[in-house]
Amino acid sequence: MIVKSGSARWEGGLKDGKGAVSTKSGALSDQPYGFNTRFEGLPGTNPEELIGAAHAACFSMAMAMMLQEEGVGNVRIETTSEIGLDKEGDGFAIKTAHLNTRVSGDGDRAVIEDCARKAEKGCPVSKLLNAEITMDLTVG
Structure with missing residues (x-):
């Protein structure tokens, strides 16, 4: 481990x-x-921003692995993860994580899209989050 x-x-x-x-x-x-x-939106970090960075990094690495396994070369992946903190009862809860990713590579578009969908649900940070995970994907 x-x-x-x-x-x-x-x-x-x-x-x-x-x-x-x-x-x-x-x-x-x-x-x-x-x-x-x-x-209050002032400059500086917070737990949700750090989770978002970890999620974006994990997703991108998982997708890179899958694309490599599928023979897609010259890969470039740019990802952000927007973590939604919602009021819940007397406290707050992270309910959503939305991935925005732009991917380019030398390979079939359908293969790239399939790898993105698999990484969206299958990267270790996505598996950790008890939240609705969605994604917008741009290939090209």
Whole structure:
């Protein structure tokens, strides 16, 4: 089993507190986050943005593997994942993840589209998310 880790530190209350997230690799090191970056749209990171980045990266890698297995060459994949945080009862829940991906490669369009649909549901982060996952795909 492969194990990766991230960590977070939080100090203070919900609205006046501040936190920092880090990854074991050092890609993120004490990156600040807080209520204002999560709920008020101020610059900075938040859990949903980080999940979106992880989802986009995972999907793109899964799709690249599938395309390679199908003999599609010269592949370029650009993906974003929009993570929807919705009010639920007294709290919030992530209910949606929407992939926007643009793919080009030397291969049959139907094969590329099929690989995208498989990666949408089959990448490890998609499997982790207990959310409705949708996708818009542009090939070309």
